[in-house]
Amino acid sequence: RPFTFSHMVTSKCNCNCSFCFWKHHKDNEDLTLPEIQRIYAEAKKEGYMNSILWGGEPLLRQDFTEIAKASHDNGMYTKMATNGWFLEENHEFGRYTDLIFVSIDAIGEKHDIVRGNMHGLFDKCISGIQFHKKHYPKMRIYVCCTVSKATTLEDLTEVANLCKDLDILLYFTVNKSNQDFKEWEGKDGLKELEYENEKLSEIFKGIKSLKQQGYPIRNSYYFMDYLIDKKSYYECHWPRIATVVYSNGDILRCTDRKPIEGINLRKMSLGEALRAKEFLDVANACKDCKLSCVGNYALDASGLWRFDWPAIKSIAQIAIT
DSSP, X not given: OOOEEEEEOOSOOSOOOTTOSGGGGTTOOOOOHHHHHHHHHHHHHTTXXXXXEESSOGGGSTTHHHHHHHHHHTTOEEEEEEOSTTTTTTOGXXXXXXXXEEEOOSSTHHHHHHTTSOTTHHHHHHHHHHHHHHHOTTSEEEEEEEESTTSOHHHHHHHHHHHHHHTOEEEEEEOOOSOOOTTTTTGGGGGGGSOOHXXXXXXXXXXXXXXHTTOOBOSOHHHHXXXXXXXXXXOOOHHHHEEEEOTTSEEEETTTTEEEEEEXXXXXXXXXXXXXXXXXXXXXXXXXXXXXXXXXXHHHHHHHHTTOHHHHHHHHHHHTO
């Protein structure tokens, strides 16, 4: 039974990141606040323990505080991911949010360029982080840094230094899988920004060294060693762990990032969706998936699901630090 509820609260975004897959899906009609509140109440009944709210840019929704409150009030440990532009303007979500991921890929103007020539974005991120540290001190703050050809190891090291100076945490995500996006109307161009395994291994050797030196990097050694060793397959159990819901109520079929046919939370309850044959077929097939996605927590979580001791040991080390 899945226990993580991953919800794209809006498909709309003010950035235009070159490596973003989701920017090609801005035309979805977002779920309304009452629909979201109903779904989160159903998530509580189904035993979900934590949520991750993302986009698009969640803070473009003026009702995002109410969305975060609905997650919090239904007993879920509530996380959200943001590009940082609206952290101060739309900040009251901090009362109901346990952890935020702020995207920072490089320092200063280079970050602004990577994120679609968003002049002033880096400065807004830093100002917003400092604002939330002051006004919502119980909320944990992560920087989420995307590893792609848009940046170098030197850039990533500078971000690690920034996080150390700000006394916040850092997680590196990788936009990489064996997916072929050609059928998505030319979106296979995204793969041009993916590092090949050899270069990715070299970069994560550097990141692992930074972690060993005491930088506040929260990637597990299990995750990093997988990339360093240039492995290309693991038994995935992600749909058994997390349910990914698009902004219009569709549920993600992660093998090709398309909706599971016939399932939409506007038209059925979450419980009905989880018990539908279409959903169960996807969940059962994923253990044989060859995409080897490493861009989120699928690798770590699948290792825990299999009771893989290196995964348990590595993630436990993070949990107690």
